[in-house]
Amino acid sequence: MFSVEYSSLAGVIRKQFSENCL
Known part of the structure; x- marks a missing residue:
């Protein structure tokens, strides 16, 4: 659960x- 949430946030x-770089 934590892994999935962390991955989504990343x-x-x-x-x-x-987007900022472009």
Whole structure:
């Protein structure tokens, strides 16, 4: 459960970071 939640959060942060870079 924690792993899935952490993975989802990491995905959202990575997506936002990519948008900021672009």
